[in-house]
Amino acid sequence: MKEINTISFIGSGNVATHLAIALYAKGFTIETILSKTQKNATALASKVNARGTDELNQLGQSSDLYIISLKDDVIDTYLKDLNLHNSLLVHTSGSYETTKLTKFSTKTGSFYPLQTFNKDISVDFSALPIILESENSETIELLLSVAKRLTENTHILNASQKKALHISAIGINNFTHFILSKNKQYCLNNNLKFNLLRPLLKQTIEAFLNEERPLQKQTGPAKRGDLTIIKKHIEALTGDKEFQALYKELSQYILSEFHGEKYKL
Numbered sequence: 419m420k421e422i423n424t425i426s427f428i429g430s431g432n433v434a435t436h437l438a439i440a441l442y443a444k445g446f447t448i449e450t451i452l453s454k455t456q457k458n459a460t461a462l463a464s465k466v467n468a469r470g471t472d473e474l475n476q477l478g479q480s481s482d483l484y485i486i487s488l489k490d491d492v493i494d495t496y497l498k499d500l501n502l503h504n505s506l507l508v509h510t511s512g513s514y515e516t517t518k519l520t521k522f523s524t525k526t527g528s529f530y531p532l533q534t535f536n537k538d539i540s541v542d543f544s545a546l547p548i549i550l551e552s553e554n555s556e557t558i559e560l561l562l563s564v565a566k567r568l569t570e571n572t573h574i575l576n577a578s579q580k581k582a583l584h585i586s587a588i589g590i591n592n593f594t595h596f597i598l599s600k601n602k603q604y605c606l607n608n609n610l611k612f613n614l615l616r617p618l619l620k621q622t623i624e625a626f627l628n629e630e631r632p633l634q635k636q637t638g639p640a641k642r643g644d645l646t647i648i649k650k651h652i653e654a655l656t657g658d659k660e661f662q663a664l665y666k667e668l669s670q671y672i673l674s675e676f677h678g679e680k681y682k683l
Contacts, residue, residue, distance in 0.1 A: 422482040422506075422564055426450040426468075428496060429487035430458040432535035433510050435465075437485065440543045442466040444567040452477050474499050482506065483564065485529060490514045497522040506560065508552075512584030516551055516577060527552030527561055528580065534591050543568040549583065550574050597668075600661050607658070633675070640672035643681055648673075652683070 430453035448466040453459035456472040463470030487510040507523040519526035528551035548565040565572045639647040655662035673681045
């Protein structure tokens with residue numbers, strides 16, 4: 419089984435940037451960064467001693483591993499013009515179907531770092547899970563050899579498991595971030611400092627992480643079935659229709675969870 423030493427990236431966004439820098443720091447040679455624009459390709463390439471290009475025919479075919487890190491809906495468009503049929507090709511998406519890569523290569527897989535990425539925020543790869551998926555056992559072993567240079571927190575999942583994990587990740591990260599953002603804006607609109615809620619937020623997260631069955635620890639007026647308080651709050655939110663709708667719908671979910679069809683808002 420050939421050892422992976424050289425890696426090329428197709429994409430230069432948030433995931434590609436953090437992953438390329440992390441792999442370079444662990445001794446891998448990053449050969450080429452292919453990006454939609456030369457500026458972005460060069461910016462990342464300069465950080466990992468690689469060659470940056472926006473020309474598809476400049477990617478080359480000598481790398482041991484090709485990591486495609488693009489939006490799901492443009493992956494096929496990029497790959498159809500690249501000759502990587504005999505190359506090890508993986509994607510970093512939580513939602514892209516790995517089987518679609520078989521049109522472009524005989525050796526395919528998924529290398530999915532389970533984290534939200536921003537170019538301006540550092541990431542400690544040793545603390546995050548890397549999810550691997552492939553129908554080929556040799557490919558899994560090769561990807562494991564790469565992933566374990568970054569973290570011991572590696573997991574092999576099948577396609578349906580990875581899809582379910584990605585859906586959960588969206589709920590944990592994107593939905594929670596949206597709810598917190600709306601709450602913070604509501605505080606600002608009412609001349610309140612959001613810092614007042616930090617101890618509560620910290621306690622909520624810590625209590626959740628330490629509970630095997632956290633739903634049993636749910637609190638609040640909806641859990642109690644206290645419609646009087648809920649309706650007063652909904653009325654008070656008349657001036658903020660978006661937050662009002664969010665408050666009402668989430669309250670109804672909790673009411674239904676704990677009281678069945680007894681209460682309707």
